[in-house]
Amino acid sequence: MESAMAAVLEQARAHGARKVHRIVIRVGALSGVEPEALQFAFEIVARDTAAEGAELVIDTVPAVARCPDCELEFEASSGFIFACPRCSRLSGDLRKGRELELSQIEMS
Amino acid sequence: MSRETESVPPAEDFDTFAVKPMDGRPSAVWRTHSDGTSHAPVAADDRPALQRIDLQLPILDKNDRLAARNRAFFRSRGIAALNLVSSPGSGKTALLERTLDELGRTAKCAVVVGDLETDNDAQRLRRSHAPVAQITTGTACHLDAEMVARGVEALDLEGVRILFIENVGNLVCPASFDLGEAVRVVLLSTTEGEDKPLKYPPIFKSAHVVLMTKIDVAEVLGFDRAAAARNIRAIAPQARLIELSARTGEGMGAWYEFLRSQTGGAPR
Numbered sequence: 001m002e003s004a005m006a007a008v009l010e011q012a013r014a015h016g017a018r019k020v021h022r023i024v025i026r027v028g029a030l031s032g033v034e035p036e037a038l039q040f041a042f043e044i045v046a047r048d049t050a051a052e053g054a055e056l057v058i059d060t061v062p063a064v065a066r067c068p069d070c071e072l073e074f075e076a077s078s079g080f081i082f083a084c085p086r087c088s089r090l091s092g093d094l095r096k097g098r099e100l101e102l103s104q105i106e107m108s
Numbered sequence: 109m110s111r112e113t114e115s116v117p118p119a120e121d122f123d124t125f126a127v128k129p130m131d132g133r134p135s136a137v138w139r140t141h142s143d144g145t146s147h148a149p150v151a152a153d154d155r156p157a158l159q160r161i162d163l164q165l166p167i168l169d170k171n172d173r174l175a176a177r178n179r180a181f182f183r184s185r186g187i188a189a190l191n192l193v194s195s196p197g198s199g200k201t202a203l204l205e206r207t208l209d210e211l212g213r214t215a216k217c218a219v220v221v222g223d224l225e226t227d228n229d230a231q232r233l234r235r236s237h238a239p240v241a242q243i244t245t246g247t248a249c250h251l252d253a254e255m256v257a258r259g260v261e262a263l264d265l266e267g268v269r270i271l272f273i274e275n276v277g278n279l280v281c282p283a284s285f286d287l288g289e290a291v292r293v294v295l296l297s298t299t300e301g302e303d304k305p306l307k308y309p310p311i312f313k314s315a316h317v318v319l320m321t322k323i324d325v326a327e328v329l330g331f332d333r334a335a336a337a338r339n340i341r342a343i344a345p346q347a348r349l350i351e352l353s354a355r356t357g358e359g360m361g362a363w364y365e366f367l368r369s370q371t372g373g374a375p376r
Contacts, residue, residue: 002169003167003170004167007165007167011163015161021158025167030313032283068345080309080313080343081309090341090342091345092345092347093346100166100167101164101165101167102165103163104161104162104163105160105161105163107159107161108157108158
């Protein structure tokens, strides 16, 4: 969260903003990041910065895997085994779900 | 809001102008910078108006940055770096001892080995005359990219083609710490449960290679190799599975073949 906050404050500075109002972070379902822990850490690292009191929105990205056989892209919602719903083939090809990125900042 | 009705001053850093209404606000002239970000005109009192920028900026923590640096360093020297991860006691050091003895004769290897305490593993591995650096992590349950960079600094890498990074025995935390390796190798020994990949999926998920070790004692332990292989494939269909015994040498050929295939990169 400290690196996320550093990136937010850097963007704020670069855009001449003094106050950050809202931050959107995209978190992949398999990124290993716990949204609740992120919220909690956010409040601590935002203290005494331009982002204090800002709203943190966590945009969860579902895990999407691609079948190596039929090339279907499917939502991998049942844990760590990605089985293609069409042909049952197991996939190790995760296309989405590992993201941890800053996607939007509102500031003034 | 009066800020938004302010006329646009002739500023040089704005290359285009666009109308981009925000929720509940009247349309205003928004400025789009050359980097794709945009914001509303600056207010008369010189305070900036509300700006909304859209980005896709990966949040990298310090370890990710240092791992990227390690990776670039290994690549530039043509070194294949492998991160070996497993539970304590699954045979990482025994595997490396034999590998250094045998493969080490034709491809120069070096090792960075992590443990909480002692340099016992480094002493065992040094018998092969390969450069070995021991990292004692104290209380940390994994190696991180910075520790590896420090360990590597202590090594003479002249002519080294393969760097083995023997991680602290732990199947949980090392999954989250990229060390800058090209290949992540996860070991599952026959003295463990066949269902370990199902119980600790993230580390197996991240593996390029899974080694089933100590297969020489599988039978006496009643270890079901086929069931273990099924579990590994379910979690890590992307990984190459090699079954071997560092004691008898069974399966070691496939392991060496894999390692040789990783040493193609010539030093730049």
